[in-house]
Amino acid sequence: MLERIVSFSIKNRLLVVFGVLLVAALGVRAAKQLPIDAVPDVTNVQVQVLTTAPALGPLEVEQFITFPVEAVMSGLPRVEQIRSVSRFGLSAVTVVLEEGTDIYWARQLVSERLAAAREAIPSGYGSPALGPTTSGLGEIYQFDVRGDPMCAPGTDSPDCYSPMELRTILDWYVAFQLRAVRGVVEVNTFGGELKTYQVSVDPNRLSALGLSLEAVFHALERNNANAGGAYIARAGEQALIRGEGLVQNLDDIRGIVVTTRSDGTPIRIVDLGSVDLAPQVRQGAVTRDGKGEAVVGIAMMLIGENSREVAGAVRAKIDEIRPTLPKGVTIDAFYDRTELVDRTIRTVATNLIEGGALVIVVLLLLLGNFRGGLLVASAIPLSMLAAFIGMRTLGVSGNLMSLGALDFGLIVDGSVVVVENAVRHLAERRSRGGDVPAEVRASATQVVRPVTFAVAIIMIVYIPILVLEGIEGKMFRPMAITVVLALAASLVLALTWMPAVASWVFRKGVSEKETWLVRMLSLMYEPLLRRAVARPRLTAGLAAGAFLASLAAIPFLGAEFVPRLDEGTIAIQSIRLPSVSLEQSIEMNARMEKALLERFPDEVTTVVSKTGRAEIATDPMGVDVSDVYVMLHPRDRWRRAKDQAGLVAEMEKVLRDEVPGQNYSFSQPIELRTNELISGFRSDVAISVYGQDMTELKQIGDRIVSVLREVPGAADVKAEQVAGQPYVRVIVDRKRIGRYGVDTQSVLDAVAALGGHPVGEVFEGQQRFTLQVRLDEKTRSDVDALGRIPIAAPGGALVPLSQLAEIKVEQGPAQVSRERVQRRLTVEANVRGRRVGVSICQNPPSPRYAAAELGSSAAREPSRGGRPTQLGRDSPRRRLRRAQLRLRRGAHRRLTPSRTPTSTARAR
Structure with a gap:
């Protein structure tokens, strides 16, 4: 069969050339259409369910929203996994499905x-909705909308631009047009102020006029509507009937009548307070370069796009949009994925x-035939082009990972x-005669x-x-x-293209001679071979000894899931x-941005800080957490460090000295986002503790932190902040409201008005x-x-709220994280200066020491609930599993059978 392929190719050279x-x-066409990115998208198959409930705290969000969503999912x-985060005003549930599941089928099910x-x-607690169809590589373009001049904080003037005006321009003009771009699934807005028409009511005026908040709600709802009355037929025509009662401006709202006194005097909205344009209560903001707030747009790419x-x-x-913006408004991009990809x-x-050129030079030096060297070298671009067709199809x-894996030495x-055998045969032909195609055949x-x-x-290797699955499959299977x-393409070329073209380029014959390089290598190789x-x-013993020595060195090499890509941007989590x-x-954040720009002028170009969460809360952070993007100059301009690790160390030192009171964690944008989407964590190593008692979970987490800080290579060690949030609790006294004949909803409406009660x-x-x-x-x-x-x-009587409810201030949880239908606390750490595998495997805390650190009750019952994440089926995976087992035997225990907190070590 193979011989027939060779014979056919030589007989039909023109057909082979045309086919190639x-x-x-x-x-070439496939190469132009090939999706290009910096790294493979390893995000697992997941669907986010987001629910906004502006008035609810973390515990209420967990009870009334998160748990029902988890239950039905x-x-x-x-x-495979359901995890969630409940924060003030937000529930974010992530449903992770098995690899290979079609994302659109999964979204349909959810x-x-x-x-x-x-x-x-x-009712009234929010409506869950699906998050955008994107991935860890989805945030491809980020920009801010600037106004010149900008209004000073707290001022509003027609001669300057406020964050509210810029946010309106972004939401209703820029984002609308960008969503129509092919491949863009969503444009998320971050920062600025969301414009609302706000009626600010003075309770003292309400009391003086004998009115309640319910009367204000009712008046506004009843005086802001349109209606249709079908049509009137007249003279063979029909005239449509429209009733128009929508408010058009602030004056319309001010003039709405709430009630009328007995003497006929109307009481209007303006008599009860002020009516203004005001920002909606927000849980996120963006600042840039220490110059104040910014309004940022984030273009999110549809999963699977280029x-x-x-x-x-x-x-x-x-x-195209820039010239159409209002005078003084500009758009400035600070993050463009194209730069990293390029x-x-x-x-x-x-x-x-460079590798191809080196292979060609070596071929010319070893073959000693220029035509033969070029013919062999042609297999490199042809094999690559054929591979592009397969990559595009699959x-x-x-x-x-995929392009960097090509080895030209294997291809040729x-x-x-x-070709070398053909050259030898044709050289021998000169002495005995013969047909060139026959000799090549x-x-x-x-x-x-x-x-x-x-x-x-x-x-086959x-x-x-x-056959790898999960994250490791997504990372290494493309390679x-x-x-x-x-x-496969190189083999086809070797069987068809090489014989066909060789029979033509060598038609005038060829002489075989050893090059000077081959002669030199032969002089060294032949004596060594004879010995x-x-x-x-002795030879076998030396080979076996070298093999055993290499095995002994493996534990000291360290292990990384994948080499860290220099993204050209540092992401700091404060x-x-x-x-x-x-x-x-x-x-x-403004102080931090100024410190970085002033202390690192040759390394840093711009600094953007994102605090809290965006409009679409795909990353549900609180206002106590900021993601700081530090965009860098090209490395040849750096002076304070030679590499990114050194620069991170210098930055950490500066920030701890000049902006104390914060914890810092250093990563990179894609790395940070991908880590969070895959596992819900943002660090290299995470340890999860499960249970129901938040206080006990926090105590265990604090003890684990003290243990991890002693592990060499562990950096940015921190426990998830689940406590320390002040609460003002308004607890309805049912006996009192029963005495006054007031229902609970009337009290809760007053509480809701503190944050803003929508009425239209x-x-x-x-x-x-x-x-x-x-x-x-x-x-x-x-x-x-x-x-x-x-x-x-x-x-008609008015009762003060204090007569109907107990008002007290106390501490409570800042957020509630859940996984496997129970509460979870996470301790996270990054690894710097060492390999992840080395830090976990060579330095686990001893079980006895860890149990002593966590308290005597920590060693009562081993945890059986832990589930390690997939890290591949090679030796690093096995070493990490052994390390996780040792960690679970030591630092992670089930405290009591009744409370059943458990823990799991996770690493990437």
């Missing part, structure tokens, strides 16, 4: 269950070109043997089977990688697919006390903004003033 040229043309087919979840959630093309299309669309592809391309993207192996027939078996054996495709053959036992306000976080919408053309009622600033900032809020009782 056609494949090359298709390969737990029965879905192919579900969407069908949302109907049941909505029925289980009490990030390079989508980012380029977004950039082109923004160039830099990575340039690195890969440079390495491939959906494999071009990235650092078969062609070298075929004879020479290729001699080696066709060994060549096929040799290349096939190399391809990659089969174990092809194996690319190599196998290139090797090795003469002493077989963590403050849970009780911190948004304003204080903004001020600390105001339309400005296509734009719509919430109309809300809120108690005035003085009442919102004074706990004692809360007790004086009037509540209407039957008969």
Whole structure:
């Protein structure tokens, strides 16, 4: 069979050449269409369910929203994990499904269950919705909308731009157009102020006029609507009837009548307080370069799209939008994935070109025939182009792992043997005569089977990688697919292209001679070979000794899941006390940005800090946490450090000295986002403790932190902040409300008015903004003033809130994390200066020491609930599993059978 392929190729040279040229043309086309990214997308198959409940605290969110959503999702087919975070005003549930599940089928299943979840959630507590169809590599383009001049904080003037105006421009003009770009699934907005029409009510005026908040709600709802009256037929025509009663502006709202006194005097909204444009209560902000707040847009790519093309299309669309913006408004991009992709592809391309050139030079030096060397070298680009066709067909993207895996030495192996044997046969032909095609056919027939078996054996080596599953499969399978495709193409070329073209380029004959390099190597190799053959036992012993020595060195090599890619941007996570306000976080971020820009002028170009969560809370952080993006200059400009690790160490030192009171964790944007989406954690190593008692979970977490800080290589060790959030609790006294005849909802409506009670919408053309009622600033900032809020009782009497409920201040949880349908606390750490595998495997805390550190009760019953994440089926995975087992036997125990907190060590 193989011999027939060779004979056919030589007889039909033109057909072979045409076929190869056609494949090359298709390969060029496939290369242009090939999805390009910096690294493979290893995000697991997951669907986020997000629910906004602006008035609820973490415990209420967990009880009324998160748990019902988890309950209906737990029965879905192919579900591997359900985890959630409940924070003030937000529930984020992540449903992780088995690898290979179609993402759109998964979203359909989850969407069908949302109907049941909505029925289980009490009315008015929010409606769950699916998060965008994106992945860890989805945030491809980020920009801020700037105004010149900007209004000073706390001021509003038509001569400057406020954060509210810029946010409106971003939401209703820029984002609308960017969502139409092919490949963009969502444009998330972060920072600025969401515009609302706000009625700020003074409780003292309500009391003086004998009115309640319910009357204000009712008046606004009844005086802001349109109606249709069908039509009137007249003279053979029909005239449509429209009743128009929508408020158009602030004056319309001010003039709404709430009630009329007995003397006929109307009491209007303006008599009860002020009506203004005001920002909605927010839990997120963005600052940049220490110059104050910024309004940021984040273009999110649809999963599976080409990030390079989508980012380029977004950039082109923004160039179209810029000239149409209001005077003084500009768009400035600070993060463009194209830059990282281009830099990575340039690195890969440079390495491939240099490697290819080196292979060609070596071929010319060893073959001693210029035509033969070029013929063999042609297998490199042709094999790559053929591989591109397969990659495009199989959906494999071009990235650092897939393209960087190509080995030109392996690709030309078969062609070298075929061409070298043809040169030898043709040189011998000169002495005995013969037909060139016949000699090439004879020479290729001699080696066709060994060549096929040799290349096939190399391809078989990659089969174990092809069957990897989970994250390791997504990371390494593209590499194996690319190599196998290139090797298969090289084998086909060796059997067809090489004999066909060799019979033509060598038609005038060829002389075989050893090059000077081959002669030199032979002089060294032949004596060594004779000695090795003469002493077989010694030779075998030396080989076995070298092999054993290499095995002994393995434990000291360390282990990393994948080499860390230099993204050109540092992501710093700054963590403050849970009780911190948004304003204080903004001020600390501004100090941090100024410190980085002033102390690292040759390394840092710009610094952007994102505090809390965006409009679409795919990353549910609180205002106590900020993600700080530090964009860097090219490395040849750096002066304070030679590499990124050194720069991180310098930055950490500066920040701890100049901006104390925060914990810092250093990573990179893609790395940070991917880690969080895959496992819910943002660090290299995470230890999870499970249970129901939040206080006990925190105590265990603090003890684990003290143990981990003694492990060499552990950095940025921190426990999840679950406590320390101040609460003002308004507890309804049912006996008192029964005495006054007041229902619970009337009391709760007054509480809701502290944050803003929506009563309708105001339309400005296509734009719509919430109309809300809120108690005035003085009442919102004074706990004692809360007790004086009037509540209407039957008969018209007004009762102070303090007479109907108990108001007290106490501490509570800042967030509630859940996994496996129980509460979870996580201790996280990064690894710096050592390999992840070394830090975990060589330095686990001893069981006896860890149990002593966690307390005597920590050693009562071993945990059987821990489940390690998948890290591959190689020796690093086994070492990590052994380390996790040792950690579970030591630092992680079930405290008591009744409370059943358990723990799991996870690593990436």
